[in-house]
Amino acid sequence: MKYYNLKDNTEQVSFSQAVKQGLGRNQGLFFPEYIPTLDNIDALLEMGLVERSVEVLAPFVEGDLTKEALYQVVESAFNFPAKVNQVSDKVSSLELYHGPTLAFKDFGARFMAQCLSRFTDGEKITILTATSGDTGAAVAHAFHGLDNIEVVILYPKGKISLLQEKMFTTLGGNIRTIAIEGSFDDCQAMVKQAFDDKELAKAIGLNSANSINISRLLAQICYYFEALAQLKAQGETRNVVLSVPSGNFGNLTAAMLAKALGLPISRFVAATNANDTVPRYLKTGQWSPNKTVATISNAMDVSNPNNWPRIEFMLEQQIIDRATLSSKTIDEEQTQSAVIALNQMGYLSEPHGAVAYKAMVNELADDEIGLFLGTAHPAKFKEVVESILGRPLALPKELADCAGEQILSIDMAPDFDQLRAFLLA
Ligand SMILES: *Cc1c(COP(=O)(O)O)cnc(C)c1O
Numbered sequence: 104m105k106y107y108n109l110k111d112n113t114e115q116v117s118f119s120q121a122v123k124q125g126l127g128r129n130q131g132l133f134f135p136e137y138i139p140t141l142d143n144i145d146a147l148l149e150m151g152l153v154e155r156s157v158e159v160l161a162p163f164v165e166g167d168l169t170k171e172a173l174y175q176v177v178e179s180a181f182n183f184p185a186k187v188n189q190v191s192d193k194v195s196s197l198e199l200y201h202g203p204t205l206a207f208k209d210f211g212a213r214f215m216a217q218c219l220s221r222f223t224d225g226e227k228i229t230i231l232t233a234t235s236g237d238t239g240a241a242v243a244h245a246f247h248g249l250d251n252i253e254v255v256i257l258y259p260k261g262k263i264s265l266l267q268e269k270m271f272t273t274l275g276g277n278i279r280t281i282a283i284e285g286s287f288d289d290c291q292a293m294v295k296q297a298f299d300d301k302e303l304a305k306a307i308g309l310n311s312a313n314s315i316n317i318s319r320l321l322a323q324i325c326y327y328f329e330a331l332a333q334l335k336a337q338g339e340t341r342n343v344v345l346s347v348p349s350g351n352f353g354n355l356t357a358a359m360l361a362k363a364l365g366l367p368i369s370r371f372v373a374a375t376n377a378n379d380t381v382p383r384y385l386k387t388g389q390w391s392p393n394k395t396v397a398t399i400s401n402a403m404d405v406s407n408p409n410n411w412p413r414i415e416f417m418l419e420q421q422i423i424d425r426a427t428l429s430s431k432t433i434d435e436e437q438t439q440s441a442v443i444a445l446n447q448m449g450y451l452s453e454p455h456g457a458v459a460y461k462a463m464v465n466e467l468a469d470d471e472i473g474l475f476l477g478t479a480h481p482a483k484f485k486e487v488v489e490s491i492l493g494r495p496l497a498l499p500k501e502l503a504d505c506a507g508e509q510i511l512s513i514d515m516a517p518d519f520d521q522l523r524a525f526l527l528a
Pocket of ligand 1 (some may be wrong): 350351
């Protein structure tokens with residue numbers, strides 16, 4: 104399969120090239136040249152996660168990975184479950200946080216690391232990525248200890264939770280971390296600038312592991328199939344409404360690709376916190392990002408979502424019907440009351456999942472069931488969840504292990520020249 108640059112469709116690359124390059128010319132995103140149709144959806148939904156994911160992904164990686172190689176990639180990347188958990192008669196959650204860093208980003212980062220290590224032959228690679236929280240941990244863990252791959256992670260200083268920070272800044276080895284004195288958008292802008300600097304990019308073999316990398320999105324398609332397989336196994340026949348807590352909109356992009364492949368998702372709710380560029384855009388047609396504001400669902404504190412052009416493209420091309428997408432912004436108070444409401448129903452959640460729950464729960468028709476994504480383990484947001492619920496949470500082992508470790512980050516101003524010097528040093 105070929106991938107073309109959404110900003111310049113004369114640039115067409117193979118899957119391996121798209122994975123290695125991350126972004127195309129003029130910061131354009133890569134998109135598959137066509138969306139295959141899977142006409143055996145029912146049979147696919149009977150399969151297990153690994154076997155099914157190989158079938159779903161095979162056309163996307165054709166030419167670069169044999170089915171055997173793809174099987175190995177998928178098997179080592181997806182070595183933990185995605186779980187549908189029923190919350191009420193009308194609502195279930197899709198828990199994507201049972202991987203090593205307790206967030207859905209483990210799926211994409213681990214798949215990408217496995218692909219990339221197969222696509223390089225000894226040349227040095229530097230993964231430069233910006234994180235609003237969970238990408239950092241997922242990428243750091245997925246690449247930690249891989250030969251010839253250096254990882255540099257930028258994050259907004261003081262704007263992510265301490266435990267989130269500890270999960271990726273304490274590893275050392277080939278993982279270096281920089282606390283930027285600015286917002287996530289500043290971090291993201293610095294990363295983009297580095298990619299535009301051809302001389303730098305060449306010198307250090309620059310690559311990004313952000314959700315702009317198509318391999319991450321492909322991996323994420325697989326858990327939507329898994330979710331519908333589990334719902335089907337439970338005998339669920341109502342229309343599935345998927346509510347996605349969104350920041351950079353990678354997760355929603357993957358969900359739309361899943362639907363385009365034939366997965367029967369009935370409609371989407373794009374849920375955001377106060378960083379509401381997309382809900383305002385869908386209402387008014389004006390794309391006007393405000394300054395990023397800090398919220399308790401901080402992994403979604405993004406005002407200029409980098410995956411939006413892919414969604415825009417799918418809507419324009421009518422790959423996805425515009426009528427199947429609605430969007431809603433949820434404020435801090437609603438988020439907190441949703442965490443409390445879920446808790447009263449016997450379900451422990453955290454702010455990101457709660458935003459997604461809240462955005463759809465009151466708008467379900469009789470023949471619909473709502474599925475919201477649990478994108479992170481509640482303990483990853485221990486301080487906020489404890490203060491909302493007024494009771495202590497136990498730390499899972501993954502977090503307890505790093506809680507006592509020392510943060511190894513350096514501080515840096517949001518200044519590209521400083522970053523450049525650091526990368527070339
Ligand atoms: C990254 C992240 C999100 C946002 O996902 P996008 O794909 O960037 O829209 C939501 N919740 C959590 C916990 C995250 O880490």
